Amino acid sequence: xxxxxxxxxxxxxxxxxxxxxxxxxxxxxxxxxxxxxxxxxxxxxxxxxxxxxxxxxxxxxxxxxxxxxxxxxxxxxxxxxxxxxxxxxxxxxxxxxxxxxxxxxxxxxxxxxxxxxxxxxxxxxxxxxxxxxxxxxxxxxxxxxxxxxxxxxxxxxxxxxxxxxxxxxxxxxxxxxxxxxxxxxxxxxxxxxxxxxxxxxxxxxxxxxxxxxxxxxxxxxxxxxxxxxxxxxxxxxxxxxxxxxxxxxxxxxxxxxxxxxxxxxxxxxxxxxxxxxxxxxxxxxxxxxxxxxx
Amino acid sequence: xxxxxxxxxxxxxxxxxxxxxxxxxxxxxxxxxxxxxxxxxxxxxxxxxxxxxxxxxxxxxxxxxxxxxxxxxxxxxxxxxxxxxxxxxxxxxxxxxxxxxxxxxxxxxxxxxxxxxxxxxxxxxxxxxxxxxxxxxxxxxxxxxxxxxxxxxxxxxxxxxxxxxxxxxxxxxxxxxxxxxxxxxxxxxxxxxxxxxxxxxxxxxxxxxxxxxxxxxxxxxxxxxxxxxxxxxxxxxxxxxxxxxxxxxxxxxxxxxxxxxxxxxxxxxxxxxxxxxxxxxxxxxxxxxxxxxxxxxxxxxxxxxxxxxxxxxxxxxxxxxxxxxxxxxxxxxx
Numbered sequence: 089x090x091x092x093x094x095x096x097x098x099x100x101x102x103x104x105x106x107x108x109x110x111x112x113x114x115x116x117x118x119x120x121x122x123x124x125x126x127x128x129x130x131x132x133x134x135x136x137x138x139x140x141x142x143x144x145x146x147x148x149x150x151x152x153x154x155x156x157x158x159x160x161x162x163x164x165x166x167x168x169x170x171x172x173x174x175x176x177x178x179x180x181x182x183x184x185x186x187x188x189x190x191x192x193x194x195x196x197x198x199x200x201x202x203x204x205x206x207x208x209x210x211x212x213x214x215x216x217x218x219x220x221x222x223x224x225x226x227x228x229x230x231x232x233x234x235x236x237x238x239x240x241x242x243x244x245x246x247x248x249x250x251x252x253x254x255x256x257x258x259x260x261x262x263x264x265x266x267x268x269x270x271x272x273x274x275x276x277x278x279x280x281x282x283x284x285x286x287x288x289x290x291x292x293x294x295x296x297x298x299x300x301x302x303x304x305x306x307x308x309x310x311x312x313x314x315x316x317x318x319x320x321x322x323x324x325x326x327x328x329x330x331x332x333x334x335x336x337x338x339x340x341x342x343x344x345x346x347x348x349x350x351x352x353x354x355x356x357x358x359x360x361x362x363x364x365x366x367x368x369x370x371x372x373x374x375x376x377x378x379x380x381x382x
Numbered sequence: 383x384x385x386x387x388x389x390x391x392x393x394x395x396x397x398x399x400x401x402x403x404x405x406x407x408x409x410x411x412x413x414x415x416x417x418x419x420x421x422x423x424x425x426x427x428x429x430x431x432x433x434x435x436x437x438x439x440x441x442x443x444x445x446x447x448x449x450x451x452x453x454x455x456x457x458x459x460x461x462x463x464x465x466x467x468x469x470x471x472x473x474x475x476x477x478x479x480x481x482x483x484x485x486x487x488x489x490x491x492x493x494x495x496x497x498x499x500x501x502x503x504x505x506x507x508x509x510x511x512x513x514x515x516x517x518x519x520x521x522x523x524x525x526x527x528x529x530x531x532x533x534x535x536x537x538x539x540x541x542x543x544x545x546x547x548x549x550x551x552x553x554x555x556x557x558x559x560x561x562x563x564x565x566x567x568x569x570x571x572x573x574x575x576x577x578x579x580x581x582x583x584x585x586x587x588x589x590x591x592x593x594x595x596x597x598x599x600x601x602x603x604x605x606x607x608x609x610x611x612x613x614x615x616x617x618x619x620x621x622x623x624x625x626x627x628x629x630x631x632x633x634x635x636x637x638x639x640x641x642x643x644x645x646x647x648x649x650x651x652x653x654x655x656x657x658x659x660x661x662x663x664x665x666x667x668x669x670x671x672x673x674x675x676x677x678x679x680x681x682x683x684x685x686x687x688x689x690x691x692x693x694x695x696x697x698x699x700x701x702x703x704x705x706x707x708x709x710x711x712x713x714x715x716x
Contacts, residue, residue, distance in 0.1 A: 186450070359519045
C-alpha cells in the first residue's frame with residue numbers, strides 16, 4: 089500500500105517536473121509580452137527532437153554534453169521565432185499575435201513530421217537506471233529521482249536569475265510596465281529575446297526528460313503544451329512560483345485519476361479542475377489581480 | 383446635376399445573390415448527378431458551405447462581441463452527435479428526417495452553449511479563451527467515454543441526408559439571420575460591449591446576458607454545421623471535433639477578418655481553395671511534394687498576419703450583402 093502511494097507520488101513528481109519546465113516558458117512569455125505563446129508546446133517537442141538528433145548523430149554523446157547543447161540550440165530557435173514572427177506584431181491587436189503563434193506551432197509540428205517522420209521515438213536511455221532502496225522494501229529508479237532533481241535545480245537557478253541578477257530585474261520590470269521600462273534605458277527587445285531564450289531552453293530540457301521517461305512524437309507538444317499551460321493558469325499566469333506549484337498539482341490530479349479512475353478521463357478532469365479553479369480564483373493561486381483603470 | 387435624382391437600386395443585393403447562389407448550386411447538383419460536373423468540385427463546395435456556417439457564427443462571438451472563444455468545434459460535436467442519433471434511431475419519414483435532426487442538433491448545441499456561457503462569461507480575456515477551450519476538450523472527452531455514442535471509434539452508418547442544396551440553403555439562412563441580428567438594435571449591444579464593456583454596462587446593457595445570447599446563437603449555428611456534417615460524411619468520430627478543428631475555424635475567421643461577415647466567406651473560400659490547389663498542384667509535380675502543403679498552409683497564415691493583421695477584409699463588408707441603408711444610419715456599425 090505505502091509502496092504504491094510512494095510510486096504514484098514519484099510518477100506525479102516526474103510528470104509535474106516536465107510540466108513545470110514547459111509552464112515556466114508560458115508564464116515568462118506571458119509576463120513580458122502578454123502573449124499566450126501557442127507555439128511553446130511545439131518548442132518543447134522540438135527540444136526533445138534536437139536532443140534525439142544530437143544523440144543519433146554523435147553516438148555516445150553523454151547527457152551532460154547533449155542536454156546543454158540541445159537547450160542552447162532550442163533557445164536560438166525560440167529567439168528566432170520571436171524575432172521573425174512576433175516582434176513586428178508586438179503592438180498590433182493581440183489576436184493577430186495569437187493566431188501567428190498558432191501558425192508557428194503548426195509549422196513546427198509539420199516540419200518535424202516531414203523531416204523525421206510521424207512515428208513515436210524513444211531517446212536512448214542515458215540516465216542511470218539502477219534502483220535505490222528508500223526504506224524497508226520501497227525502491228525507486230535512479231532516473232526518476234535524477235529527472236526530478238535536475239528539473240528542480242533548473243527551477244532554482246531560474247528563480248535566482250530572475251530575482252538576483254540585473255537582467256532578471258529588467259525582466260520583472262518589463263512584466264510590470266513595458267512602457268516605463270523603455271524610459272529607464274532598458275533595451276526592451278533584448279529583455280524579451282532573453283525571455284524567449286530561457287523559456288525555450290527550459291522547454292528543451294523538459295522535452296529531453298520526457299523523451300527519456302516516455303517517448304517523443306511530432307504532435308506531443310499539443311497535448312503536453314496545453315497541460316502545461318493549464319498548470320501555469322492554475323498557478324496564476326505570470327508567476328514563476330505559481331507555474332511550478334500548478335504543474336505539480338495538475339500532475340498529481342492526473343496521476344491519481346489514471347490510477348484510481350480511468351486514463352480516458354484524464355483530460356476531462358484536468359480541464360474540469362481548471363474551470364473550477366478559474367471560477368473560484370480568476371487569477372490563479374499565486375496570480376495578482378490585474379488592476380484596470382476605467 | 384443629378385443631385386435630386388434618386389439612385390437606382392442595384393440589382394446586386396442580398397436577395398438576388400442568395401437566389402442565384404441557390405439556383406446555381408441546384409444546377410450544379412443536378413449536373414453532378416448526371417455525371418456532367420465533377421463530384422470532387424461538388425464536395426469542395428459542400429465543405430466550403432459548412433465551413434462558412436461555422437466561421438460566420440464564430441464571428442459573432444470573436445468578431446462582433448470581441449471575445450476570444452476557443453471551443454467552437456465542441457458545439458459542432460454536440461450538434462453532430464444529436465443530429466446523428468435522431469437520424470439513426472427515430473423512425474422518421476425521409477422528408478422529415480433531415481429538418482428534424484438538424485433542428486435537434488441546433489437545439490442541443492444551443493442549450494449546451496447557453497449553459498457553458500453561463501459559466502464562461504464569469505471570466506474575460508485570455509481566461510475566457512482557456513475556459514472555452516476547456517469545455518471543448520471536456521465535450522470531446524465525454525463523448526470518448528460514452529459507449530452509447532461509440533466512444534473513441536465514433537458513430538458510423540448515419541443515413542445520408544445532406545447534399546449541396548441543403549448546405550446552400552442553410553448557408554443562406556445562417557447568413558441572413560446573423561446579418562440581420564448584427565444590424566439590429568440588439569446587435570448594437572454586442573458592438574458596444576466590444577468597444578467598452580464597462581461603459582455599456584453603465585448605459586444599461588445587461589452585459590453578461592447579452593454576451594450569453596451571442597454565445598448561445600453562435601453555438602446553435604455551430605450545431606447546425608455539425609448536423610449537416612454528420613449527415614454528409616455519414617460517420618463521425620470525437621477526434622474530428624477537437625482543438626485542431628477549432629483552430630482551423632479560427633484560422634479561416636482571422637484570415638477573412640474579424641467583425642466582417644463577408645470577410646468570413648472570403649476567408650473560408652480562400653483557405654479551402656488554397657489548400658486544395660496546393661494539394662493538387664504540388665501532387666502533380668511529385669507525390670512527395672504534396673506533403674509540403676502541411677508546411678505552406680501555416681506559413682501562409684503567418685505571412686498574412688504579418689502583412690495584413692486585420693485579415694483580408696479587415697472589418698469592411700461587401701455592400702451588396704448588407705441590409706438596406708436606413709434614412710439615418712446608426713453609427714458606422716462594424
